[in-house]
Amino acid sequence: MSDGALGLLQLFLFLFFIMLGFPIAFTLMAMGLFFGYLGMGDRIFDLLVQRTYSVMSNDVLISVPLFVLMGYIIERANILDRLFRSLQMASGNIPGSLAVATLATCALFATATGIVGAVVTLMGLLAFPAMLRAGYDVKLASGVVAAGGCLGILIPPSIMLILYGATAGVSVVQLYAAAFIPGVMLAGLYIVYAMGIAIVKPSVAPRLPPGEAKVPFGRILVALVTSFFPLALLIAAVLGAILMGLATPSEAAAMGSLGSIVLAIAYRSFSIAKLKESVFLTARTSAMVCWLFVGSAIFSSVFGYLGGQELVEQFFKSLPLNTFTFMLLAQALIFVLGWPLEWTEIIVIFVPIFLPLLDDFGVDPLFFGILIALNLQTSFLSPPVAMAAFYLKGVAPKHVKLEDIFRGCMPFIYIVVFTMFCVYFFPGIVTWLPEQLYGGGGDAGAPVQMEGTPPGGFQEEETIRVD
Secondary structure: HHHHHHHHHHHHHHHHHOOOOOHHHHHHHHHHHHHHHHHHHHHHHHHHHHHHHHHHHHHHHHHHHHHHHHHHHOOOOOHHHHHHHHHHHHHHOOOOOOHHHHHHHHHHHHHHHHHHHHHHHHHHHHHHHHHHOOOOHHHHHHHHHHHHHHHHOOOOOHHHHHHHHHOOOOHHHHHHHHHHHHHHHHHHOOOOOOOOHHHOOOOOOOOOOOHHHHOOOHHHHHHHEEEEHHHHHHHHHHHHHHHHHOOOOOHHHHHHHHHHHHHHOOOOOOOOHHHHHHHHHHHHHHHHHHHHHHHHHHHHHHHHHOOHHHHHHHHHHHHHOOOHHHHHHHHHHHHOOOOOOOOOHHHHHHHHHHHHHHOOOOOOHHHHHHHHHHOOOHHHHOOOOOOHHHHHHHOOOOOOHHHHHHHHHHHHHHHHHHHHHHHHHHHHHHHHHHHHHHOOOOOOOEOOOOOOOOOOOOOOOOOOOOO
């Protein structure tokens, strides 16, 4: 068997074993070591040490545990309940007010945590029963909670964007800037859909009773000042410091973690027990990310050494593809992979396969990363994996069927696909903010890489500090 065939066999066996339920990170390492030993002998063990060291010394990944810690502390500070109540009062007179309040809360809370499971679970306990009691259709309420909870994949500070930046060698700062407008746009389209369906079919999203909808303005203002604005200020400070070049993502994440502790103390919900639990969960999540990267680095190196990457490139080059059809095919493959696989597997295994092809088709890796971040929303919503649906099912009342949750997610999947087409045909949605903040390097009017632009996307000014 040729080396190229060994590389393809390595990829297919990896997919086979993870379908059987084997741990992803250790399956990656096992496949890499086994096929690496067949292809290069004892040198594979030197590669193992080198790749492990390079991953563990990667400065970009420092921000992962800090952002995760910030999210877990905020999650356990019971801020979400206050936030949802205040937004519910503020939106009481608009159609689909509970759905709108839920989506707005999800967007803000996802920005603070970036942890999909936490947001979906908490909103499933808080907002989902409230919508059902108000007479909302089960499918609409399910879709609102599941889709809203997934916004943390896209809206900064997204852990997924950090991992993509480390994988693709793209500036995390510029990824955050590029993702901000698409993230707000997607959340806005979700809200527009919820309001529209409430107007067209009032029976699926009834208006609140007058006693609940009409709340004195002073009470609404007090609720917003004490719940919405403190969290919004913390998020604005963290993201503003990153986007304006005042701090690296790691430095901003460290200050955000400190700010979340101060916020928890201010709300009188801080305790040593909650801090220990947050630290433990952060360590567990960070260890998973690091081992995934170690396994991915070994697997990808062996796959490339055996010639598997070259075969994939030759296959794509043999097809009659232009930039649009390549992007369409790549995103379609990622969309399909999102059914059986989680986003972490897609980022660390399959995205590196596409990255060498971007130069051949003139695609900016930064633009490609934002489309992937949009696309991966669907991996949490589309069966059979659909982790957001399973998170919600775990806390939903017994009469709520998993099939209803899946059906409720489908309109939001269509909205994600629509947003992806808008981003592709109007690339300024992605490129405008990075261009305004950092200027130069890359064409704001096209999703392709201009001649002479480095693979990292936009040029970085010397005054901008990035991880």
